[in-house]
Amino acid sequence: MKTSPPASLIPQPFLLASDIDGTLLGDESGEELFKQFFACQNGHFSLAYVTGRYRWSVLELIRQGRLPRPHFICSDVGTEILDLSDPANRLGEAYAAQVHPGWDLDAIYRLGIGDGVTRQEFDEGQPRFQAGFYWDARPETLRAFHERLSTLEGVYIQASYDTYIDVLPGPLGKGQAVSFLQKQLGLSQGQVVVAGDAGNDRQMFEAGFKGIVPFNALDELKALAGQPWHYHSPYPSARGVLDGLRYFGFIESFA
């Protein structure tokens, strides 16, 4: 029996920059569909994973066959970029070189800890450009946190899941990583589509790119992804992403 590919591609260059957990992973049939879709594409688009995971953890998912091998991995909430086509990773080095030399994790932890806010322990090693905290989800706690860090220049504070606060260097993050890739690839803003499911994907949706919000996304992201160029799919996770690519005209259909 002849089987047709699950999704056909309208050939035009674009970048799909997608979160992993809850966006590409989370629904097994969707994961399979996405892998099949990616296997059928002939270099027409670039794929970047933009995730809170460590780089090694993403590489492990690829090794296990859970995810197709992408062109770029933007790990550690977008503070690290890996170009899988370049063993020297010059693109990732250029990205990291934007960080202000005064970036000081110790100072952030010293100032950050306070009422309702504790330090997040990274059991697999402290990332270079991400300070992590737990918070008690109270708005006043977050406000006080912002105030304590107001003496620091060039830091970006991001709360998500009513549980975490990340502090990142201003020039790095999920949105910044995607913008950096867009410029490196010579693409227009309209040739970039992002996908995510939670508050830590916020930056990607604030950068003006086409955005896909799968059905299972958290309200914290749904509430802020309200621009006409944001598409809320009735499908969950990876099927939602494929449905979004269809909606934006990057693919003709998906099974």
Ligand SMILES: [Mg+2]
């Ligand atoms: Mg996610």
